[in-house]
Amino acid sequence: MPPTVTCYSGAIPFIEPCPYCLALEAPEVAEGNLLLTPETSKTQEVGIVVQPEYVPGLGASADYYHINVLHVIQTLSSAQSVLNQCQLGVTVFCSQNAIPTYGGVPYVDGGIPTAVNVQPTNLASIVTTGVDLEASYQFKLDKWGVPGNFALRALGTKTYRWILCPGIAQSVCVNEAAALGNYSTDTTYNAGVFSNNNIQCNTGSCPVQSAFQSVNYPTINYNHMPGAIYWDAGASFNVMEKGQLYVKINNIANLLPAPSESGYNGTIYDVIGRMYHVGVRMRL
Secondary structure: OOOEEEEEOOOOEEEEEOOOOOOOOOOEEEOOOOOOOOOEEEEEEEEEEEOOOOOOOEEEEEEEEEEEEEEEEEOOOOHHHHHHHHHOOOHHHOOOOOOOEHHHOOHHHOOOEOOEEEOOEEEEEEEEEEEEEEEEEEEEOHHHOOOOEEEEEEEEEEEEEEEEEOOOOOOOOEEOOOEOOOOOOOOOOOOEEOOOOOEEOOOOOOOOOOHHHHHHOOEEOOOOEOOOOOOOEEEEEEEOOOEEEEEEEEOOOOOOOOEEOOEEOOOOOOOOOOEEEEEEEEOO
């Protein structure tokens, strides 16, 4: 690749191969993309359900899943990123759809852009593998002279892999399982790390890195997120023929969320605190 310099036009900066550094006047255009294709996925799943007769009311299940998502739609951040990706060999960003040029001369052949389109593109892929777990136990309260049923239920997900491959040059695939809470939103125990790509080390002992490594595998002196278990409780009572009174308490212990490098993670941790719910349901 020829040496590059940064060229500033009246609109945006370009990195142009010498000697094609010209006074360019090409706007950055944020638009849709008529060439998008649907995101596609393949899911493989197998599970088992256990309901032992010798323990009435007890049930448990485990479901293993493997999901592969292709053609994930993403958008680059700027026109400069589009130009850079084209020059780094990602041909989808070199087309007239991404960088239209005067006379239709391809940008990689010296064509002068009339615009640089920042648009959603089928770039990335995601693979995730894990196990969904569920257990429940319920019984009637009649033998204690109390109408109704009592039920306990526990849900959990163990995510082994959640790998995102951005699909652009100078990027790496990232396994986000246990990183910043990127589990399924059903997970209630999520001890993990800020990022699986972080290199944990103390100041003075960290490895010497290239620019590429420092961006994709940054060093950090602390890379741990504590787990959390939330306890909820609820009850409901039938009133009249079609009514039901219910009460519920979420996060009984009022457990605070753990801070992460980007603040509180509301995807997994409870950021509200203890909540009380009282209401009436009516069957029509």
